[in-house]
Amino acid sequence: xxxxxxxxxxxxxxxxxxxxxxxxxxxxxxxxxxxxxxxxxxxxxxxxxxxxxxxxxxxxxxxxxxxxxxxxxxxxxxxxxxxxxxxxxxxxxxxxxxxxxxxxxxxxxxxxxxxxxxxxxxxxxxxxxxxxxxxxxxxxxxxxxxxxxxxxxxxxxxxxxxxxxxxxxxxxxxxxxxxxxxxxxxxxxxxxxxxxxxxxxxxxxxxxxx
Amino acid sequence: xxxxxxxxxxxxxxxxxxxxxxxxxxxxxxxxxxxxxxxxxxxxxxxxxxxxxxxxxxxxxxxxxxxxxxxxxxxxxxxxxxxxxxxxxxxxxxxxxxxxxxxxxxxxxxxxxxxxxxxxxxxxxxxxxxxxxxxxxxxxxxxxxxxxxxxxxxxxxxxxxxxxxxxxxxxxxxxxxxxxxxxxxxxxx
Numbered sequence: 001x002x003x004x005x006x007x008x009x010x011x012x013x014x015x016x017x018x019x020x021x022x023x024x025x026x027x028x029x030x031x032x033x034x035x036x037x038x039x040x041x042x043x044x045x046x047x048x049x050x051x052x053x054x055x056x057x058x059x060x061x062x063x064x065x066x067x068x069x070x071x072x073x074x075x076x077x078x079x080x081x082x083x084x085x086x087x088x089x090x091x092x093x094x095x096x097x098x099x100x101x102x103x104x105x106x107x108x109x110x111x112x113x114x115x116x117x118x119x120x121x122x123x124x125x126x127x128x129x130x131x132x133x134x135x136x137x138x139x140x141x142x143x144x145x146x147x148x149x150x151x152x153x154x155x156x157x158x159x160x161x162x163x164x165x166x167x168x169x170x171x172x173x174x175x176x177x178x179x180x181x182x183x184x185x186x187x188x189x190x191x192x193x194x195x196x197x198x199x200x201x202x203x204x205x206x207x208x209x210x
Numbered sequence: 211x212x213x214x215x216x217x218x219x220x221x222x223x224x225x226x227x228x229x230x231x232x233x234x235x236x237x238x239x240x241x242x243x244x245x246x247x248x249x250x251x252x253x254x255x256x257x258x259x260x261x262x263x264x265x266x267x268x269x270x271x272x273x274x275x276x277x278x279x280x281x282x283x284x285x286x287x288x289x290x291x292x293x294x295x296x297x298x299x300x301x302x303x304x305x306x307x308x309x310x311x312x313x314x315x316x317x318x319x320x321x322x323x324x325x326x327x328x329x330x331x332x333x334x335x336x337x338x339x340x341x342x343x344x345x346x347x348x349x350x351x352x353x354x355x356x357x358x359x360x361x362x363x364x365x366x367x368x369x370x371x372x373x374x375x376x377x378x379x380x381x382x383x384x385x386x387x388x389x390x391x392x393x394x395x396x397x398x399x
Contacts, residue, residue, distance in 0.1 A: 037265070044257065048250070057240055066249075070257045074264055117243035128235045135231075147239055155240075170237045202233050209231055 025089035032080050040080070044073055047090065050172060051097045057167045058101045058160070060152040062117060068104055072097040087181060094182045098164055105160050116148045132208065147208065154204035162197035169194055 025046075031039035051072055056065035075096050083092060132147075133140045155163055164183060168174045169190075176194075180187045202209055245253075 040261075044254075048253065049244070052245065052253075053241075053243075056243070062245070066253060066256075070253070070260055073257060074260055077261055078264060117245055119239060119242045126238070128231060128238065132231060144239065147236065148243070151236060151240055166237075170234060171240050198233060205233065205236060208236060209233060 021090075022088045026085050029080060029083055029085065029089055032077075033083075040073075040077055043076075043089065043093075047093055048073070050090075051093065054094065054097055054167055054172060055101050056117065057155060057171055058098075058105070058163060060156055064104070068100055069097070072100050075100065091178065091181050094168075095184075098182060102160055102164075116145070116152075119144055119148070150205060150208070154201045157204060158197050158200055162193050162200070165190055165193040166197045166201065170198075 025043065028039050028042050032043075048069060052065055052069045055068045055072070056062060059065055059068065072093065076093050079096075083089070129140060129144065133143050138146075155166070158166065161183075165179060168179045168182065169176070174182075176187045176190045179185075179190045183190065185193075
């Protein structure tokens with residue numbers, strides 16, 4: 001699990017916790033498989049925000065993200081009987097989410113209207129945004145809106161594969177090995193894609209960086 | 211005096227690093243984009259509805275297709291059988307004797323005539339063997355006897371009557387009846 005940075009979001013904070021979380025998920029999966037359909041709701045509550053975040057950043061559209069997140073959980077629910085626990089549940093459901101979104105993006109011919117989510121107040125009041133506001137000499141609210149637009153635009157200019165890697169690593173805080181497992185690529189490929197994608201994004205956002 | 215320079219350079223570098231905005235810093239904004247609680251309430255409601263629909267249509271596609279086909283097939287068979295039964299019950303009587311070929315009608319009439327003759331012979335035999343010579347107060351009649359008797363052949367029976375209307379014999383499926391001024395006698399087989 002990626003741990004660099006003070007605000008890195010982590011699903012499984014430590015290795016020992018990861019094992020226990022995996023076991024906990026597996027117990028819930030077994031319950032669902034034995035007919036306790038209601039237990040699936042625990043998995044929904046646990047992962048819905050992570051899945052939504054990935055899909056939202058992939059599509060840059062709130063409504064599409066909501067639909068696709070629901071579709072992801074429905075697919076997982078339909079296929080949970082075949083889940084044997086070879087990988088962790090979170091890897092499995094992330095893979096479903098990524099594949100569902102990729103299929104959706106292939107079908108979506110043109111870019112759709114981008115709708116933004118609210119930014120957490122804690123982050124908008126952080127030192128970085130204070131600095132950016134001072135540097136750009138603009139009002140913070142406007143700057144945040146502008147940055148949201150520029151960031152979404154930069155993400156959408158990446159290919160879906162590069163976008164996936166950036167989102168999973170930089171926003172979701174997953175490790176290279178976990179991304180490799182989810183995307184069914186080698187760790188080297190993940191690193192390479194991440195490096196290239198970050199370079200691209202830095203060039204798109206050079207007005208705000210450094 | 212190199213010491214102050216060497217002291218100031220790292221300080222300036224540190225200051226620049228602190229003021230530098232990186233891509234990771236910008237991406238923190240993406241991490242901070244979160245839907246409201248109201249959004250999640252609506253999300254959960256919609257998801258539960260969709261999952262219930264999934265539960266209702268849980269059977270695999272091929273089983274659904276098979277079930278649909280067999281269901282329709284069985285339904286068709288049932289409807290066809292019911293229609294055939296109704297047709298037999300309602301429509302057949304209307305077609306009996308109607309639209310039959312003339313040759314067939316003639317054959318049926320001939321058969322009925324033979325049957326009438328046979329019945330008449332039976333009556334004659336009844337007259338000669340059982341009744342004749344005994345006085346039961348019954349007047350035995352015969353179709354072969356003199357005028358005054360008429361024979362009426364219908365599709366499924368015949369009537370033998372005398373002008374005086376004292377005696378009659380109806381033959382339908384399995385009964386004979388004798389009418390008189392005093393009463394009616396019936397034989398039912």
